[in-house]
Amino acid sequence: MAGRSLLAGLVLLGALALSAWPTVPAGKLEEGSLGGRRIWVYTPPGYDAAAKTPYDLLIAFDGREYVEDIALPAILDALLAEKKAPAFVAVLIDNGTGAPRLADLGNRESFAAFLSGQLIPYVRERWTVTRDPRHTIVAGSSAGGLAAAFVAYRHPEVFGNVLSQSGAFWRGPEASNEPPFEWLTGQYAASPRKDTRFVLEVGSRESAGALGGSAPSILEANRRLRDTLLRKGYDVAYTEVPDGTHSTETWRARLPAMIARMLSAPSP
Numbered sequence: 001m002a003g004r005s006l007l008a009g010l011v012l013l014g015a016l017a018l019s020a021w022p023t024v025p026a027g028k029l030e031e032g033s034l035g036g037r038r039i040w041v042y043t044p045p046g047y048d049a050a051a052k053t054p055y056d057l058l059i060a061f062d063g064r065e066y067v068e069d070i071a072l073p074a075i076l077d078a079l080l081a082e083k084k085a086p087a088f089v090a091v092l093i094d095n096g097t098g099a100p101r102l103a104d105l106g107n108r109e110s111f112a113a114f115l116s117g118q119l120i121p122y123v124r125e126r127w128t129v130t131r132d133p134r135h136t137i138v139a140g141s142s143a144g145g146l147a148a149a150f151v152a153y154r155h156p157e158v159f160g161n162v163l164s165q166s167g168a169f170w171r172g173p174e175a176s177n178e179p180p181f182e183w184l185t186g187q188y189a190a191s192p193r194k195d196t197r198f199v200l201e202v203g204s205r206e207s208a209g210a211l212g213g214s215a216p217s218i219l220e221a222n223r224r225l226r227d228t229l230l231r232k233g234y235d236v237a238y239t240e241v242p243d244g245t246h247s248t249e250t251w252r253a254r255l256p257a258m259i260a261r262m263l264s265a266p267s268p
Contacts, residue, residue, distance in 0.1 A: 024081035038094035044087035061144035063092030106175030133160030203244025
């Protein structure tokens with residue numbers, strides 16, 4: 001395996017295998033808080049606050065998980081070292097667990113307003129980041145993937161790229177566990193096309209119906225969202241991961257390739 005690239009190694013073994021690969025320059029991770037939530041801001045190695053060209057921006061939900069379990073900062077370091085991605089500033093937002101998490105991530109208007117009205121202005125004031133939605137990615141897994149597609153639907157002028165892993169697109173509006181299920185898919189179907197790109201992945205084993213079978217499965221809901229977006233003319237890259245499960249292990253191993261794929265997609 002000595003000749004294998006860093007990116008291929010990450011995809012094969014997951015981000016926690018980084019110690020098996022040659023050291024790459026590491027970015028900086030700062031922890032803070034905003035709006036009652038913990039946030040982490042990653043700046044790439046060699047970050048220059050006076051740079052003439054602003055840095056691309058990545059927003060990720062479930063921040064603690066993406067810092068500790070998925071190791072997004074290390075993934076961005078490796079992608080940059082291999083020239084598979086530009087230098088990103090990334091903001092990882094801690095959404096808690098249980099009901100407080102869904103209060104943020106379950107198609108919530110208040111969370112979309114927090115992102116567009118507080119978080120993005122806060123980041124733009126303090127770091128040299130893009131204002132171009134085509135260079136801004138919003139990302140998450142499970143309910144975080146749902147939230148990524150929702151906030152891009154509400155604010156396409158801010159978020160031009162959606163990266164979703166096992167998005168919980170079966171959910172209703174405002175964190176509801178009741179019908180109408182797949183509410184966001186219906187919103188995309190009924191609305192004019194927006195200039196948003198999507199990279200969607202779901203595990204082939206995510207076929208059990210949600211809520212004990214009374215709601216659609218994550219696999220079914222991802223397929224229907226994909227079909228809806230394609231009918232509307234959106235740029236969509238979709239993958240069903242063989243034997244993929246609803247787990248950080250699947251998400252961690254797949255995330256490097258997803259980011260690289262998103263960046264290789266044509267602009268809208």
